[in-house]
Amino acid sequence: MAKFLIVSDTHGDRDIIADIFDHWRDAVDGLFYNGDSELSANDDVFDGVSTVIGNMDDDPEFVAARATTLAGVTFFQTHGHLYQATQFNAWANLKLMAAAAHDAHAQVALFGHTHLEGAVMFEDVLFINPGSIRLPKGPHADLGGTYAVLTVTDQAYQVRFYNRVHQLVPQLSVDVPR
């Protein structure tokens, strides 16, 4: 079993990134930040964290996308704006990210940008958007922001969403077989 923390779109709220990473660092096998921190790529808060550039990030040291393999799981990670992730009247447009995830031989794709949390299987890739912890949008925006924790077992992917004070939001849980 392996566990991964996924956070995105904090838009200047450095304290919440530090708080979430401190809360989970010792309990997970990988930390992902999906862009739009509006911080520097070499900020201390990103020590040991896999990051990508968001459309609101100025530091060219952030990469556009990356593939990372941890505990036998290959992740494709990107913010989403470079892959047309925003789709009117839908959760997200996953087509271009799915093609890139396939090219990377990834089982899991991580993105942000839309500020709409969720997790779905699409073209044999598990897509996870943790939502924005600071500027949430959509039907669950009244939660005040979310981040995600992925647990991978031999049989399943379990995606859990948490609010800003680390409370589980059970109704958002997604479980899919591997």
Ligand SMILES: [Mn+2]
């Ligand atoms: Mn954003």
